[in-house]
Amino acid sequence: MMITDVLPKSALVCASVDGKPVISENGQIRFAFEGNANQAANLERYYERCQCAAGRLASRSPSIAYGSAPSEDLKPVARIHLLSFVFTEILDQEALEEWSGEKIADFLPPSKIETPTQDPDILKQLCELPMKPLTEGARGVYAWSLLDGTILTMEAPDKKLTAWRPGDAGLRSILERSGLGLEDRMKMIP
Structure with a gap:
Protein backbone atom coordinates (compact mmCIF):
# COMPACT_ATOMS: atom_id res chain seq x y z
CA MET A 1 0.00 0.00 0.00
CA PHE A 107 10.84 14.13 -25.70
CA LEU A 108 13.85 11.81 -26.16
CA PRO A 109 16.06 11.24 -29.20
CA PRO A 110 16.44 7.76 -30.65
CA SER A 111 19.09 5.81 -28.75
CA LYS A 112 20.87 4.59 -31.89
CA ILE A 113 22.31 7.78 -33.36
CA GLU A 114 25.94 7.67 -34.44
CA THR A 115 27.65 10.76 -33.06
CA PRO A 116 29.15 13.20 -33.59
CA THR A 117 26.99 13.99 -36.58
CA GLN A 118 26.11 16.91 -38.81
CA ASP A 119 23.55 14.90 -40.79
CA PRO A 120 20.72 17.38 -41.53
CA ASP A 121 18.00 14.70 -41.36
CA ILE A 122 19.07 13.61 -37.87
CA LEU A 123 19.59 17.19 -36.69
CA LYS A 124 16.11 18.19 -37.90
CA GLN A 125 14.57 15.46 -35.70
CA LEU A 126 16.70 16.47 -32.71
CA CYS A 127 15.86 20.16 -33.06
CA GLU A 128 12.17 19.36 -32.67
CA LEU A 129 12.74 17.89 -29.19
CA PRO A 130 12.76 19.80 -25.89
CA MET A 131 16.18 21.12 -24.89
CA LYS A 132 17.79 23.63 -22.59
CA PRO A 133 20.51 26.12 -23.47
CA LEU A 134 23.97 25.52 -22.00
CA THR A 135 25.78 28.46 -23.59
CA GLU A 136 24.48 31.36 -25.61
CA GLY A 137 27.34 32.22 -27.92
CA ALA A 138 29.34 34.64 -25.78
CA ARG A 139 32.55 32.98 -27.00
CA GLY A 140 31.22 32.06 -30.42
CA VAL A 141 29.85 28.68 -29.28
CA TYR A 142 26.19 27.87 -28.75
CA ALA A 143 25.32 24.64 -26.93
CA TRP A 144 22.08 22.94 -25.93
CA SER A 145 21.36 19.78 -23.94
CA LEU A 146 18.62 17.34 -24.88
CA LEU A 147 16.83 15.26 -22.24
CA ASP A 148 19.06 12.21 -22.70
CA GLY A 149 22.34 14.15 -22.38
CA THR A 150 22.85 14.56 -26.14
CA ILE A 151 24.53 17.92 -26.77
CA LEU A 152 23.94 20.13 -29.81
CA THR A 153 26.63 22.70 -30.62
CA MET A 154 27.05 25.45 -33.17
CA GLU A 155 30.37 27.27 -33.41
CA ALA A 156 31.41 30.39 -35.32
CA PRO A 157 32.55 31.03 -38.00
CA ASP A 158 31.01 28.07 -39.91
CA LYS A 159 27.90 27.83 -37.66
CA LYS A 160 27.38 24.15 -38.47
CA LEU A 161 25.15 22.33 -36.03
CA THR A 162 26.64 19.14 -34.55
CA ALA A 163 25.07 16.50 -32.31
CA TRP A 164 27.33 14.88 -29.72
CA ARG A 165 26.93 12.20 -27.09
CA PRO A 166 28.86 12.55 -23.83
CA GLY A 167 32.24 10.91 -24.28
CA ASP A 168 32.54 11.76 -28.00
CA ALA A 169 36.06 12.88 -28.96
CA GLY A 170 36.07 16.66 -29.45
CA LEU A 171 33.05 17.48 -27.26
CA ARG A 172 35.12 18.32 -24.21
CA SER A 173 37.27 20.87 -26.05
CA ILE A 174 34.30 22.61 -27.70
CA LEU A 175 32.57 22.91 -24.30
CA GLU A 176 35.77 24.31 -22.78
CA ARG A 177 35.96 26.88 -25.61
CA SER A 178 32.31 27.76 -25.02
CA GLY A 179 33.05 29.06 -21.54
CA LEU A 180 30.76 26.50 -19.90
CA GLY A 181 31.97 26.29 -16.31
CA LEU A 182 33.76 23.23 -14.98
CA GLU A 183 30.94 22.57 -12.50
CA ASP A 184 28.39 22.42 -15.33
CA ARG A 185 30.66 20.27 -17.50
CA MET A 186 31.13 17.83 -14.60
CA LYS A 187 27.35 17.36 -14.30
CA MET A 188 27.23 15.91 -17.80
CA ILE A 189 27.06 12.16 -18.11
CA PRO A 190 30.49 10.70 -18.96
Whole structure:
Protein backbone atom coordinates (compact mmCIF):
# COMPACT_ATOMS: atom_id res chain seq x y z
CA MET A 1 0.00 0.00 0.00
CA MET A 2 1.36 3.38 -1.02
CA ILE A 3 1.73 5.89 1.81
CA THR A 4 0.65 9.02 -0.07
CA ASP A 5 -1.84 10.09 -2.71
CA VAL A 6 -0.31 10.18 -6.18
CA LEU A 7 -2.18 11.55 -9.16
CA PRO A 8 -2.26 9.62 -12.44
CA LYS A 9 0.62 10.59 -14.76
CA SER A 10 2.74 11.71 -11.80
CA ALA A 11 6.49 11.34 -11.96
CA LEU A 12 7.97 9.38 -9.05
CA VAL A 13 11.74 9.49 -8.55
CA CYS A 14 13.67 7.49 -5.96
CA ALA A 15 17.33 7.17 -5.09
CA SER A 16 19.15 4.11 -6.37
CA VAL A 17 22.42 2.31 -5.84
CA ASP A 18 23.90 0.24 -8.66
CA GLY A 19 20.67 0.74 -10.63
CA LYS A 20 18.39 -0.64 -7.89
CA PRO A 21 15.99 1.46 -5.81
CA VAL A 22 17.12 2.11 -2.24
CA ILE A 23 14.87 0.26 0.20
CA SER A 24 14.55 1.69 3.71
CA GLU A 25 14.79 -0.33 6.92
CA ASN A 26 11.00 -0.75 6.98
CA GLY A 27 11.00 -2.27 3.47
CA GLN A 28 9.63 0.83 1.76
CA ILE A 29 11.00 2.77 -1.19
CA ARG A 30 10.94 6.48 -0.49
CA PHE A 31 10.39 8.79 -3.44
CA ALA A 32 9.71 12.36 -4.46
CA PHE A 33 6.88 12.92 -6.89
CA GLU A 34 5.25 15.56 -9.04
CA GLY A 35 1.72 15.27 -10.39
CA ASN A 36 1.04 18.91 -11.27
CA ALA A 37 -1.98 19.09 -8.95
CA ASN A 38 -1.93 22.90 -9.32
CA GLN A 39 -1.86 22.73 -13.14
CA ALA A 40 1.34 24.73 -13.52
CA ALA A 41 2.15 25.55 -17.15
CA ASN A 42 5.77 24.42 -16.74
CA LEU A 43 4.75 20.93 -15.51
CA GLU A 44 2.31 19.86 -18.23
CA ARG A 45 4.72 17.44 -19.93
CA TYR A 46 5.82 14.23 -18.26
CA TYR A 47 9.53 14.99 -18.63
CA GLU A 48 8.95 18.32 -16.83
CA ARG A 49 7.32 16.49 -13.93
CA CYS A 50 10.26 14.02 -13.88
CA GLN A 51 12.79 16.86 -13.72
CA CYS A 52 10.82 18.55 -10.93
CA ALA A 53 10.59 15.35 -8.86
CA ALA A 54 14.28 14.61 -9.47
CA GLY A 55 15.22 18.14 -8.40
CA ARG A 56 13.09 17.80 -5.28
CA LEU A 57 14.76 14.49 -4.41
CA ALA A 58 18.29 15.74 -5.17
CA SER A 59 17.90 18.93 -3.13
CA ARG A 60 15.69 17.47 -0.38
CA SER A 61 13.43 20.51 -0.75
CA PRO A 62 10.67 20.84 1.86
CA SER A 63 7.44 19.59 0.27
CA ILE A 64 4.44 17.39 0.82
CA ALA A 65 5.34 15.66 -2.46
CA TYR A 66 7.25 12.77 -0.90
CA GLY A 67 5.93 9.29 -0.39
CA SER A 68 6.88 5.67 0.17
CA ALA A 69 5.63 2.30 -0.96
CA PRO A 70 6.68 -1.34 -0.87
CA SER A 71 8.87 -2.27 -3.82
CA GLU A 72 6.20 -4.64 -5.18
CA ASP A 73 3.85 -1.66 -5.62
CA LEU A 74 6.30 0.25 -7.82
CA LYS A 75 7.77 -0.51 -11.23
CA PRO A 76 10.89 1.31 -12.43
CA VAL A 77 10.37 2.48 -16.01
CA ALA A 78 13.35 4.81 -16.51
CA ARG A 79 16.55 6.10 -14.93
CA ILE A 80 17.27 9.80 -14.50
CA HIS A 81 20.61 11.37 -13.53
CA LEU A 82 20.14 13.43 -10.36
CA LEU A 83 22.80 16.03 -11.19
CA SER A 84 22.00 16.78 -14.81
CA PHE A 85 18.30 15.77 -14.76
CA VAL A 86 18.60 13.81 -18.00
CA PHE A 87 17.21 10.36 -18.72
CA THR A 88 20.00 7.79 -18.79
CA GLU A 89 17.96 4.71 -19.62
CA ILE A 90 14.42 3.70 -20.50
CA LEU A 91 13.68 0.41 -18.76
CA ASP A 92 10.10 -0.16 -19.91
CA GLN A 93 8.97 2.04 -22.78
CA GLU A 94 5.45 0.60 -22.97
CA ALA A 95 4.75 1.10 -19.25
CA LEU A 96 6.24 4.61 -19.27
CA GLU A 97 4.15 5.67 -22.25
CA GLU A 98 0.98 4.13 -20.80
CA TRP A 99 1.45 5.82 -17.40
CA SER A 100 2.57 9.20 -18.76
CA GLY A 101 0.16 9.35 -21.68
CA GLU A 102 3.04 10.54 -23.89
CA LYS A 103 5.28 8.94 -26.49
CA ILE A 104 8.96 8.80 -25.54
CA ALA A 105 9.86 9.92 -29.07
CA ASP A 106 8.18 13.25 -28.27
CA PHE A 107 10.84 14.13 -25.70
CA LEU A 108 13.85 11.81 -26.16
CA PRO A 109 16.06 11.24 -29.20
CA PRO A 110 16.44 7.76 -30.65
CA SER A 111 19.09 5.81 -28.75
CA LYS A 112 20.87 4.59 -31.89
CA ILE A 113 22.31 7.78 -33.36
CA GLU A 114 25.94 7.67 -34.44
CA THR A 115 27.65 10.76 -33.06
CA PRO A 116 29.15 13.20 -33.59
CA THR A 117 26.99 13.99 -36.58
CA GLN A 118 26.11 16.91 -38.81
CA ASP A 119 23.55 14.90 -40.79
CA PRO A 120 20.72 17.38 -41.53
CA ASP A 121 18.00 14.70 -41.36
CA ILE A 122 19.07 13.61 -37.87
CA LEU A 123 19.59 17.19 -36.69
CA LYS A 124 16.11 18.19 -37.90
CA GLN A 125 14.57 15.46 -35.70
CA LEU A 126 16.70 16.47 -32.71
CA CYS A 127 15.86 20.16 -33.06
CA GLU A 128 12.17 19.36 -32.67
CA LEU A 129 12.74 17.89 -29.19
CA PRO A 130 12.76 19.80 -25.89
CA MET A 131 16.18 21.12 -24.89
CA LYS A 132 17.79 23.63 -22.59
CA PRO A 133 20.51 26.12 -23.47
CA LEU A 134 23.97 25.52 -22.00
CA THR A 135 25.78 28.46 -23.59
CA GLU A 136 24.48 31.36 -25.61
CA GLY A 137 27.34 32.22 -27.92
CA ALA A 138 29.34 34.64 -25.78
CA ARG A 139 32.55 32.98 -27.00
CA GLY A 140 31.22 32.06 -30.42
CA VAL A 141 29.85 28.68 -29.28
CA TYR A 142 26.19 27.87 -28.75
CA ALA A 143 25.32 24.64 -26.93
CA TRP A 144 22.08 22.94 -25.93
CA SER A 145 21.36 19.78 -23.94
CA LEU A 146 18.62 17.34 -24.88
CA LEU A 147 16.83 15.26 -22.24
CA ASP A 148 19.06 12.21 -22.70
CA GLY A 149 22.34 14.15 -22.38
CA THR A 150 22.85 14.56 -26.14
CA ILE A 151 24.53 17.92 -26.77
CA LEU A 152 23.94 20.13 -29.81
CA THR A 153 26.63 22.70 -30.62
CA MET A 154 27.05 25.45 -33.17
CA GLU A 155 30.37 27.27 -33.41
CA ALA A 156 31.41 30.39 -35.32
CA PRO A 157 32.55 31.03 -38.00
CA ASP A 158 31.01 28.07 -39.91
CA LYS A 159 27.90 27.83 -37.66
CA LYS A 160 27.38 24.15 -38.47
CA LEU A 161 25.15 22.33 -36.03
CA THR A 162 26.64 19.14 -34.55
CA ALA A 163 25.07 16.50 -32.31
CA TRP A 164 27.33 14.88 -29.72
CA ARG A 165 26.93 12.20 -27.09
CA PRO A 166 28.86 12.55 -23.83
CA GLY A 167 32.24 10.91 -24.28
CA ASP A 168 32.54 11.76 -28.00
CA ALA A 169 36.06 12.88 -28.96
CA GLY A 170 36.07 16.66 -29.45
CA LEU A 171 33.05 17.48 -27.26
CA ARG A 172 35.12 18.32 -24.21
CA SER A 173 37.27 20.87 -26.05
CA ILE A 174 34.30 22.61 -27.70
CA LEU A 175 32.57 22.91 -24.30
CA GLU A 176 35.77 24.31 -22.78
CA ARG A 177 35.96 26.88 -25.61
CA SER A 178 32.31 27.76 -25.02
CA GLY A 179 33.05 29.06 -21.54
CA LEU A 180 30.76 26.50 -19.90
CA GLY A 181 31.97 26.29 -16.31
CA LEU A 182 33.76 23.23 -14.98
CA GLU A 183 30.94 22.57 -12.50
CA ASP A 184 28.39 22.42 -15.33
CA ARG A 185 30.66 20.27 -17.50
CA MET A 186 31.13 17.83 -14.60
CA LYS A 187 27.35 17.36 -14.30
CA MET A 188 27.23 15.91 -17.80
CA ILE A 189 27.06 12.16 -18.11
CA PRO A 190 30.49 10.70 -18.96
